[in-house]
Amino acid sequence: MKIAIILGSTRPGRFGAQVADWVMDQVAGRDDAEYELVDLADYDLDLLNELTVPGAAKRQYDNPKTRRWSETIDGFDGFVFVTPEYNHGVPAALKNAFDVLYPEWGHKGIALVSYGADCGVRAVEHWRTIVANAQMHVVRGQVSFSTMLEVEQGEDGDVFAPAERRAKELGNVLRQLTRLTAATASLRA
């Protein structure tokens, strides 16, 4: 089973890189899945500019950037979205990355790791309804970090300092994700 940890912020100086790195550190010893970091910034996606809507395009995208993104997402069984919260909602870059595809997400597992001044919980609730439209299977658990409390001051700005209980929380979420992703494999076949 292959699970992508998607770093969903593309902003210069993004805090999300530290969160995604921490998630990757946590999965290092796990043998329940193959985990891989997918950095959205590496794909430089355009704002949805395909003539045919993704749900009808049968993966035949005109834009080579969309095709490359499609191939990447097709290669995974499940996902962890590492998402910030912008203006009480989901970040536009990750929402666009979600919107430019459709069948690639279908019937796959997903878990949400968020962060923000209020831990990004509103973004998580938005994601739950968004991913349902692509028939994804989202786990109940989530890990939500405070960018106000779970940081230390470093020379170059905020250094991510997650609360001790977060490792256990993530472990529970990943257990839910791998079990749900395995259980729904026949729907993807």
Ligand SMILES: Cc1cc2nc3c(=O)[nH]c(=O)nc-3n(C[C@H](O)[C@H](O)[C@H](O)COP(=O)(O)O)c2cc1C
């Ligand atoms: C455009 C914008 C809107 C934001 N809106 C919210 C918000 O609604 N709620 C919140 O908790 N934090 C909000 N923040 C603060 C972010 O959670 C914080 O800056 C975080 O580091 C952003 O993630 P990033 O650095 O990976 O881009 C916002 C930040 C930006 C840039």
